[in-house]
Amino acid sequence: MTTSRSMAAARPDGAAPRRRGPVLEHAILEAALDQLSSVGWNGLTMEGVALGAQTGKAAVYRRWPSKEDLVADALQAGLPRFAEIPDLGDVRDELYELCLRLRDVMVSRPGLALRAVLHECDESSAVRFRALIETGVVAPSKRLFARVLERGMTRGEVRPDALDDLVLDVIPALMMYRTKVCGSEWTDGEMADVIDRIMVPLVRSGPA
């Protein structure tokens, strides 16, 4: 695929811009993630990424004008997608399943890389990467969370006013707070505790 593209006709002005196929772009993004995992944000260079993707620096810069652009795209492309939470018949079980998936994303290679980048980078870049956590991790999980709550309302388990954007903030807030305070990852038991001691009391409807 890249061969035919790279043999595109020279332009009248003598320059020969060669399109980089999605295969090469994917290789560059993967190389960026590799660099992040091995040498981190500070150690990552466009040259190092080009080397890892077995291409030239120009090919990288043409597509991503800055290190920040490249790393943001690499992380965004790399973050796992959230699959729908199945109907498990019980809001408590569905919330637990959602938490398991949220944790899986946060401890995925791109998830860990994203948090490491936030640690290392300067404040102006951090703004962009925090936004990426929001759009790439938190917002999708909140959409799933909202559907879990809606099902719970249909079952009569969940109070009608529980579908509230602040309620949707509680789990990500607790997860990030806990990680900052303890520097630790959440265990299954810790997530079950948050569900049983916070989320269920918070969203359940009153006694029948």
Add this chain to the structure above:
Amino acid sequence: MTTSRSMAAARPDGAAPRRRGPVLEHAILEAALDQLSSVGWNGLTMEGVALGAQTGKAAVYRRWPSKEDLVADALQAGLPRFAEIPDLGDVRDELYELCLRLRDVMVSRPGLALRAVLHECDESSAVRFRALIETGVVAPSKRLFARVLERGMTRGEVRPDALDDLVLDVIPALMMYRTKVCGSEWTDGEMADVIDRIMVPLVRSGPA
């Protein structure tokens, strides 16, 4: 006071260790806070602090072997204390009062300095400063929060199992999450929302 102390007899070995009185220590800690506010963690030097306290470098090092020790003590000494939350007759009003005070501490000069230091310092120092937020800000506020919940239980407003350390985590977690995501300080309205939409539903007892 410092005069009489500084005139302590020379020791037999010829060295003349001079005690630094609490007045000088206070001046050094204040100078450290000044430095943090003006040049931040990275710009702060032991020499700069000594200059600001109108003393010699040795006087600083003798008491605080490292920059981290000095800054930790300065912040700890500087953080405002939490006064007891008065009985306002209503858990919602008392929680709101508590949030106002928590915010006041977080936006006090030492509170802002502490958060700025966390931004700038390396991970090993960050561990110590995060611990300081916990012991100096969050833990005291949680003790007050627990007393508010206990009063609420006595009134029958609050469910018996609401006194839970995870419940006590929710407000600091949401405050830190919000600050990270928006980089903004909490308005009165935002705090009222957290109380009304999260904390009250979370802790209230069932309908009579």
